[in-house]
Structures are given as structure tokens and as C-alpha cells.
Amino acid sequence: MDVPGLGQAFLLQISRDMRLAFRHLGQLANPLMFFIMVTTLFPLALNPSPQLLEAIAPGVVWVAALLASLLASESLFRQDVDDGTMEQLALSPQPLALMLLAKTSAHWLMTGLPLVLISPIVAYGLFLPSNAVPVTMGALALATPILSLIGGMMAALTVGLRRGGGLLSLLILPIAMPVLIFGARATDLAMTGMASVGAIYLLAALLLLALSLAPFAMAAAMRISLD
């Protein structure tokens, strides 16, 4: 029997997940709302002087982005495992690693990409100098897929547990630290007018590493969870 090609299966999975996500938009908007809320609460709670906000802006933006992706990764595979569609996916002739990568990509398009797109507005609210905005957007565009992939790996590992929420954050946070450090550093360097290209390269390298290894880790973890 000739099985459809990998590209076709990948696109099929992405389009199905996007369609599902658009059918309940509320859940989709959660991480984005969280990101916006956290970043707008800081100026309200702290002294709203531009100097102070400018100084803390890189940290606030990056921590909020990290926590928003953490929040989003909990729901990545949960529903599919609960309703049994993950079992059918594991029993399909397509490689599970590819299908989980497709699911993670769709998830990033719905939760990570909106963060990247909204970040200039958030940065404006925090008095981030405008010369740092393009770098921050670029760094976020590299960092959010890494966070989605790490989240996917850990979500696949903990999805078999009934209450894996706490464990999930415990697993993700240490591994996500380099992303936070290099990301915030890129914004910081750009603000002071220095070359931030080094931090960006490091993020790009991390993304390639995650892209090439995470799908296989996800598939292996998922098979253990389904066992």
C-alpha cells in the first residue's frame, strides 16, 4: 500500500490542528492574554517612570514570554491523549516524531507567533528604546519555537500523569534557562547600542539543536506515555 508522503502528512496535521484551534479561540488567546497582562501590570505596580521601566523592560518581556509558553505547553497533547486520537496517530503509518513536530509547529503558530507579533506594542508600553525592538522581535521569533519544542518534549513525558502540571514547569524551566538568558541579553545589548548578533546566533543554534533532536525525544516520550 502506498502511504502518503511525509510533507503531505505534516501539512495535514497542521491544518487539522489549526482548524481545531480556531474552533475554540478562547483557549487559544490564553497565553497571549497572559503575556499582555503581565507586561502591563508591571508599570502599574511599580513606579511608572520611563527610566525604571526601560531598565527592567528586557527582563519583563522575556520572563513573561517564557511563562506564557510554559502555560501553553500544558495543553499541547493533553486533549489528544484523552480522547484517544493520539493512539490512532501512534498507530498510523506516519512517523510519530514527524506528526508530533507538526502538532508542535501548529501550536507555535497559534501561541508563539502572536507573542512575537504583539511584542512591539508591549515593548512600547515599557519604554523599550525603538532601536531594540527589531532585535527583540527577531530574538523572540527564534526563542518561542525553542520554548514550544522544549514544552512539547516535557508535555509528552508528563501527559500520562493525571496532574503533571507542577512537574511540567519543574522540567521545562531549567532547560529553558539558556533561552531566557540569551534572549534577554540580545535585547539588553541592542538597547545599549552594542552588537547583539552573538546572542541571536546562539539562539539560532539552540533552535536548530531543538528542531533536530526534540521530535525524536517527543516521540519516544509519547510512546512511553501511551504504554
Place this chain on the structure above:
Amino acid sequence: MSADPSSTGCTTLLEATDLELWRGERRLFNQLSFSLGPGELLHITGANGCGKTSLLRVLCGLTLPETGEVSWRGAKVMRNRADFHAEMTYIGHRESLKGELSAAENLSFDLRLRRDVSDADIDQALHRVGLTAARDVMARGLSAGQKRRVSLARALACRARLWVLDEPYTNLDVAGRDFVDQMMTEHLADDGLVLLVAHQSHGVSGGRIRQLEMS
């Protein structure tokens, strides 16, 4: 615990050798071996909780047995998942449907991962199980029996050689149960293989039917 040894000398497609599985402190089965060839149905029976579903999951490659192995066309399943799964379909306890997708959308996704199907093929599959009218109804709005029928449509339309059916009669009305019997009979006549877990007796006629009683 042994399979009926009446198998004739025809080619073996699915073979299980010396399977052993533990769940926690309990050994579900041990030294379980059987082989299944074209046109054969293996009816697995046993009390609740004796490991029938676990056995099916081992046979489809979802669960790793402690010892022993399952092979398909002579190749080990765990090493040739894609080849095996391309020829296998599984109906489990859960219907594996997305509540927010319509019956046709659910079916279309599952089938298109396996082969190129047109919309007409999907309509035809839904028509065979009597769900033409429910084509565009969201799966969460379907009754339990209708959901089961979507699962049956998936098994029918994916043209798999091996059917692994875990309690396929659940939630079905009398006509639905007859339909399951009829589709299994046709599949066996087509040289297909069926692994069936069911409490009640089935109404399959023809094909070679074997029993596996688990304890």
C-alpha cells in the same frame, strides 16, 4: 491459556511468540503464542480485567511486552512499525474522534494519513455505516452508537489487511451488530485477518474462526 491448534498449513502473517506482560504486581499472561493467516479470525475471550485489551495493545505495538515478540510478514513489529501500521487498523475503547470536527472531517484526517482518498470515498464510507445524514455534524453531537459507526467507517475505508477490534459491538443497536458481523465476514472472505475481543458470541460465518480463552 493456549490457542486452538487447528490452524492449517497456510501462510502466517501475524505471529506472536512467547508473550509475557506484567502490570504492576500482576502477570496478565505468560508464554502466549499464536499465529494467524489470511482469512482467519481470532476471538479472544476472558473475564473482565484478565488482560484482553492489554494483549491487543501489545499486538498492535502500543505496549512493549516483557518478553516475546510480535511479527508481521516475518518482520518484527517493533522494528518495522510503519510497514505494520500501514496494513493495520485498530478500534479501541475510545472512539478517537475530535469533538470539534465533523464526522467527515474526522474520517478524512485519519484516512488521508494512510492513503489518498477523495471526498467521494469518505461520503461512501459514511454511507455504508448509515451516517450520510450526520456527515457534517460535529462529533461531540453524535450519539455513542453513531460515534462507534464512524470508527467502523474508518476501519472499513482504510483498506487494512489486519483488523484489531476491541469490543466493536459496544453501543451498537441490533442492526449495527449485524453490520459488524457482516463486515467481518466480508473481510475474512477477502483474505483479511481479524483480532476480535468481544464478550458476546459473534455472528461471523465463513472464514476460519479460532478461540483464545484468557484466564
